Every structure is written in structure tokens, then in C-alpha cells.
Amino acid sequence: xxxxxxxxxxxxxxxxxxxxxxxxxxxxxxxxxxxxxxxxxxxxxxxxxxxxxxxxxxxxxxxxxxxxxxxxxxxxxxxxxxxxxxxxxxxxxxxxxxxxxxxxxxxxxxxxxxxxxxxxxxxxxxxxxxxxxxxxxxxxxxxxxxxxxxxxxxxxxxxxxxxxxxxxxxxxxxxxxxxxxxxxx
Numbered sequence: 075x076x077x078x079x080x081x082x083x084x085x086x087x088x089x090x091x092x093x094x095x096x097x098x099x100x101x102x103x104x105x106x107x108x109x110x111x112x113x114x115x116x117x118x119x120x121x122x123x124x125x126x127x128x129x130x131x132x133x134x135x136x137x138x139x140x141x142x143x144x145x146x147x148x149x150x151x152x153x154x155x156x157x158x159x160x161x162x163x164x165x166x167x168x169x170x171x172x173x174x175x176x177x178x179x180x181x182x183x184x185x186x187x188x189x190x191x192x193x194x195x196x197x198x199x200x201x202x203x204x205x206x207x208x209x210x211x212x213x214x215x216x217x218x219x220x221x222x223x224x225x226x227x228x229x230x231x232x233x234x235x236x237x238x239x240x241x242x243x244x245x246x247x248x249x250x251x252x253x254x255x256x257x258x259x
Contacts, residue, residue, distance in 0.1 A: 081198075086202055088200055090199075092195070093107075093193055095191055098189075098192055098234055098236065098237035100185045103187070106229050107194070108147070108167060109145065110154060114145060118224025118225045119224050122220075123155070130173040134174060136173065156172055157171055158170050160180070165184060165185045166183065166184050169181045176202065176210050177200055181199075183195070183196045183229075194229060
């Protein structure tokens with residue numbers, strides 16, 4: 075049986091999923107997710123992401139040298155550092171890892187909610203290959219909690235900023251309410 079801190083196992087796949095609720099709309103929660111990687115970084119522990127890319131280069135992988143085609147948009151097939159966009163839908167982004175691994179890995183973000191709140195689900199899935207794959211997963215579990223947890227909190231903060239920026243843009247007078255003196259003019 076897999077320990078609780080190691081995720082959930084489905085056949086040969088290990089899954090680490092976490093959610094955060096944000097007091098914003100799903101429309102404001104999605105853009106920070108779509109800007110992930112490249113120049114924007116990973117919202118937390120960017121140095122550890124760069125280290126992972128460097129280690130990938132050492133074993134003959136692609137590392138993080140590819141970045142992104144565009145900082146502002148994503149399409150299926152685009153690269154995001156050492157990931158590739160596998161699925162992109164109205165409320166979902168799924169990345170597949172192209173780094174050297176003892177298995178295959180995906181990182182997925184889903185956004186759900188209504189007009190006043192959004193829930194962001196982040197899911198890391200690893201389809202391990204043998205004992206090296208299992209050892210890799212368990213060796214990185216503590217870092218996954220640190221890095222993926224920090225990334226999700228960073229995305230939530232960015233989503234709140236996105237909501238504030240959107241609210242400011244929709245308000246007349248650049249978000250400032252006229253005072254009594256301004257109204258008399």
C-alpha cells in the first residue's frame with residue numbers, strides 16, 4: 075500500500091493531486107496557469123526547476139533551454155521548458171514531460187467554479203517503469219510537496235491579482251471612485 079504522503083497509486087501510475095479555492099472567477103484563475111514556465115517561471119521555487127532542468131541536461135535530456143514559443147499564449151504541441159502541451163481546453167491544461175525519466179509524467183491543471191469562486195486542481199501523474207521509477211517518485215515526494223504546493227499557492231495569488239486587475243479595468247476612472255468634490259467639478 076502506498077503511504078498517504080506519496081500520492082495514490084492506480085496500476086503503475088502514481089498520482090499526487092491537490093486543490094486550492096480562490097475568491098475569484100474561473101476566468102481570472104486560468105490566465106496565470108496559461109503563463110506558466112518560460113519567462114514567467116513556475117510561481118515558486120524557480121531555482122529548483124532550473125536545477126531539475128540542469129540535471130536533465132546532464133543525463134542527455136533537453137533541460138529547460140527551450141522555454142516557450144510565446145509568453146502570452148499556448149497551443150497544443152507547444153513546449154513549456156521541458157514539458158509539451160498535450161491538452162488545452164476551456165478549463166484544462168495538461169503538460170507531458172519530455173525530460174529523461176524512469177517512466178512518463180504529466181502535470182495537469184483544471185479550473186472549476188462559478189462567478190465568485192474558483193477551484194484550481196493540480197495533478198502530477200507518473201507512470202513509473204520498474205524499481206527505478208518507484209525510487210525516483212519516492213525520492214522526489216518531499217520536493218513535490220514543496221514545489222507543487224508552492225506553485226499552486228503562487229498560481230492562486232496570481233489569480234487574485236488577475237481578478238483585481240480585471241476589476242480595476244472595468245471600473246470607470248481607472249478604478250477610483252469620484253469624491254464629492256470631484257463630482258461637483
